[in-house]
Amino acid sequence: MNIPILMYHQIDEPPPRGTPLRGLIVSPSSFSWQMRFLRFMGYRGLSMQDLVPYLRGEKTGKVVGITFDDGYQNNLHHALPILKMNRFTATCYGVSDMIGGTNAWDRGLVAEKPLMSLTDWRTWHAEGMDIGSHTRTHAKLTELPPEQARDQIERSKAELEATAGGPVNHFCYPYGWFGTEHEEMVKQAGYVTATTTRRGRVHAGDDLYTLRRIMVARATNPIQFAAKIMTRYEDQKR
Numbered sequence: 001m002n003i004p005i006l007m008y009h010q011i012d013e014p015p016p017r018g019t020p021l022r023g024l025i026v027s028p029s030s031f032s033w034q035m036r037f038l039r040f041m042g043y044r045g046l047s048m049q050d051l052v053p054y055l056r057g058e059k060t061g062k063v064v065g066i067t068f069d070d071g072y073q074n075n076l077h078h079a080l081p082i083l084k085m086n087r088f089t090a091t092c093y094g095v096s097d098m099i100g101g102t103n104a105w106d107r108g109l110v111a112e113k114p115l116m117s118l119t120d121w122r123t124w125h126a127e128g129m130d131i132g133s134h135t136r137t138h139a140k141l142t143e144l145p146p147e148q149a150r151d152q153i154e155r156s157k158a159e160l161e162a163t164a165g166g167p168v169n170h171f172c173y174p175y176g177w178f179g180t181e182h183e184e185m186v187k188q189a190g191y192v193t194a195t196t197t198r199r200g201r202v203h204a205g206d207d208l209y210t211l212r213r214i215m216v217a218r219a220t221n222p223i224q225f226a227a228k229i230m231t232r233y234e235d236q237k238r
Contacts, residue, residue, distance in 0.1 A: 002201040003054055004229050005065035010113065012074040014218050021110045023217040028078040034216065034225055035086045038064055043229070045088030047130035048170040048193055055193065055211075057204035064229065067195060067213065069134060069172060070103060072116040076124055084127065092116075092124060093134035093172040093195075096159035105138040105174075113151035118163055125164045125211040132170035133157050133191070142177045149182060154189045169193070183209045200235050 009024040011031045016022075026034075038045055043062045046054075053059040057191040066083070068075045071094035083090055098104065099121065102112035116124065125131055135141070136159065144152065153171065160168045169192040173182065176197030184195045186209055193208045200212040214228045227233040 001054070001060055001204055002235075003051070003063060003065065003203065004234070005048075005067060005195060005211060005213045007049070007195070007197070007215045008066070008068045008071045008075075008079070009070060010074050011068075012072070012113070013077040015111065019110065021106070023219060026216060026218055026220075028082070031079060031219075032082050033222070034220075035082050035088060037086075037225065038221070038229070039086045041230070045083065045086065045090065047089040048091040048132060048195070049130040050089050052192060055202065055206070055208060065213075067132070067172070068092040069140070071095060071098070071116045071121075071134070072103070073116050073120055076116055076120050080124065080127060080129065083129070089130065089145075090172055091130040091132045091190045093122065093132040094156075094158040094160055094163075095134050095138045096163070097136040098138070099163060103138075119171075121163050122162075122165070125166060127162055128153070130170065130194065131160055131161055131164045131166075131168055132172055133168055134172050134211060135174055137203055138174045140175060140177055141173065141182050142179055146181065146185075150185050150189075153182070153185045157191065169227075170195070173197075 014025045043064045045066045051065045054063050100117040100139050128233045133156040134155045139152045141149045157168050171191040171194040195211045198212045
């Protein structure tokens with residue numbers, strides 16, 4: 001069974017042409033037709049929490065994982081209503097020390113956007129969505145001493161659990177940077193899965209701590225989107 005895990009960042013109106021990282025901002029209208037397409041084709045959009053039985057091979061079916069990196073407030077405003085309309089769930093990976101702040105890790109590169117506040121995160125969770133961890137500061141784990149990397153992984157879980165009032169079981173490596181030592185830290189911290197930026201669909205029985213994903217960009221058109229989900233288009237990038 002092929003399981004696509006979609007990777008989004010912001011759901012918002014894209015900035016002007018030439019803006020750095022413009023491709024990571026998917027318009028609400030594009031996100032809407034993408035979710036409608038999935039439902040029309042018989043797929044269920046699931047959070048990482050809901051996807052776990054399929055990843056373990058305990059369930060089978062036409063499912064797609066839906067993830068958002070960084071915890072932008074526009075995910076709550078624009079993505080949440082569309083997810084609910086289609087009866088889908090999703091995971092948003094939060095940066096625990098930046099709650100209510102901005103994407104300061106991008107300062108000087110792109111415009112800073114608001115991240116979800118404490119109230120926003122609780123609304124996201126109350127609406128049946130899942131919260132995952134993206135470290136405390138959007139850290140480059142491979143550039144940190146082991147004790148600091150472990151702190152980023154462990155404390156972010158505890159801080160986000162205090163925010164959500166529930167378990168945070170899923171992790172995402174910032175920038176996609178990690179080593180085998182970080183995989184082990186994630187396991188020891190009690191996470192159930194960890195996602196990467198490596199391309200490709202996943203399969204039941206794959207390593208749960210190095211899960212591949214499929215990036216959906218601003219310019220992803222309907223034919224490309226269908227190919228990413230339903231064909232070997234992304235698997236060839238493995």
